[in-house]
Structures are given as structure tokens and as C-alpha cells.
Amino acid sequence: MGSASSMLTQYDIEEVQEHCNYLFTQQEIVSLYKRFCQLDRNAKGFISADEFLSVPEFAMNPLSQRLLKMVDGLNFKDFVAFLSAFSAKATVPQKIEIIFKIYDSDCNGKVTFNDIIQVLHDLTGSFMSDKQREEVLNQLLHEAGYTRESYLLLDDFVKILDNQGLKMEVDVPDD
Numbered sequence: 001m002g003s004a005s006s007m008l009t010q011y012d013i014e015e016v017q018e019h020c021n022y023l024f025t026q027q028e029i030v031s032l033y034k035r036f037c038q039l040d041r042n043a044k045g046f047i048s049a050d051e052f053l054s055v056p057e058f059a060m061n062p063l064s065q066r067l068l069k070m071v072d073g074l075n076f077k078d079f080v081a082f083l084s085a086f087s088a089k090a091t092v093p094q095k096i097e098i099i100f101k102i103y104d105s106d107c108n109g110k111v112t113f114n115d116i117i118q119v120l121h122d123l124t125g126s127f128m129s130d131k132q133r134e135e136v137l138n139q140l141l142h143e144a145g146y147t148r149e150s151y152l153l154l155d156d157f158v159k160i161l162d163n164q165g166l167k168m169e170v171d172v173p174d175d
Contacts (some may be wrong), residue, residue: 008033019077020084029080036076046075062122066102093158100157111157113137113148 008016013026024032039047039054049072053059061067071082084090085098103111103119119131128136136147144160146152152160 008074016077016080020081020087023084023087023089024080032080032083033076036079046073047079048072062125063102063119066100066105066119066122070107092161096161097154099161100154101156110151112151113141116152154165 008030013029016029017024017026035081036047037043039051041051041054049068052068052071053064058064058067062142071079074082078089082098085094100111103115105115116137117130117133120128120137121130124133141150142158146156150156
């Protein structure tokens with residue numbers, strides 16, 4: 001695909017579509033490319049953490065620091081693949097996989113009680129005490145058949161969250 005300043009060819013668009021399991025139309029990919037180029041201010045072909053943080057909605061997200069670990073240095077193809085988990089066409093397991101990666105901050109394929117507590121802390125800040133967070137999490141884990149000593153794998157996350165009616169979608173800007 002060359003540098004970020006070059007235009008996408010039909011081949012590039014089809015390649016990106018395949019890479020993201022056809023969760024975006026060709027027009028959506030073109031729109032995402034324009035947004036990618038806007039974010040890639042230095043036309044390096046990838047987006048840095050600072051460039052992601054220039055998006056106010058991203059910077060204000062309580063999970064932005066966790067997300068930055070996942071998105072820093074993404075090229076266009078991987079940028080679209082990352083966003084595909086937020087597509088209306090993505091399956092619940094695809095959405096849960098991205099949630100799992102947010103919780104699995106050390107990328108070891110396991111989520112611990114403390115990993116979940118940290119995310120809850122990021123999300124709730126001073127609105128909940130540490131004790132309240134632990135009580136809520138202990139209750140949720142108990143209801144799902146887990147304990148605070150359990151390591152949760154991706155399959156466990158799918159089992160717990162699959163019936164929760166997840167709504168995670170990204171709007172692709174129109175031109």
C-alpha cells in the first residue's frame with residue numbers, strides 16, 4: 001500500500017477487505033483510509049500513540065492507555081482490522097476478543113482478578129471504592145462459576161459475555 005499519502009488501488013481495498021473478514025464495504029474502507037491519512041500527520045504509513053491521542057474521544061476514553069498498547073504503530077491494514085471488532089457486522093466472539101485483549105494487559109493469554117480490578121478502576125475512578133469493585137467482581141465471578149484465583153482465558157470470556165447483548169460499534173465517517 002506504500003506510504004500513507006498514496007491513494008488506495010482497487011487491489012489494496014480488496015486486500016484490506018479480506019484482511020478484516022469483509023466487515024467493511026469498499027466505500028467504508030476508502031473513508032477509513034481518509035481518516036487514517038488525517039491521523040498519520042507525518043505520512044509515515046502508521047499511526048503513533050501521540051497521533052491516536054489527538055482524537056479527543058480516544059484521549060478521553062478511560063481505557064485509552066490500555067488501547068494505546070494495542071494500536072500504537074498500526075499501519076492502515078491493521079488499523080482497519082482493529083476497527084473491524086467494532087463493526088456492526090462483527091460477531092459477538094470477535095467483539096469479546098477485543099475486550100479480552102484490553103483486560104490482558106501483559107498479553108499472556110490470561111486475565112486475572114487483578115487485571116479485571118485494574119480495568120474496573122480505570123472505568124470507575126473515584127466513583128467506586130476498591131472494596132466495592134472487589135465485591136462486584138467477586139459476585140460476577142461467583143455467578144459465572146469462577147473465583148478470584150481463577151485465570152480467565154479467551155474461551156472463558158466468551159462463555160461469560162456471549163449472552164450479555166454486547167453493543168460495540170464504530171461509525172465510519174461519510175465523505
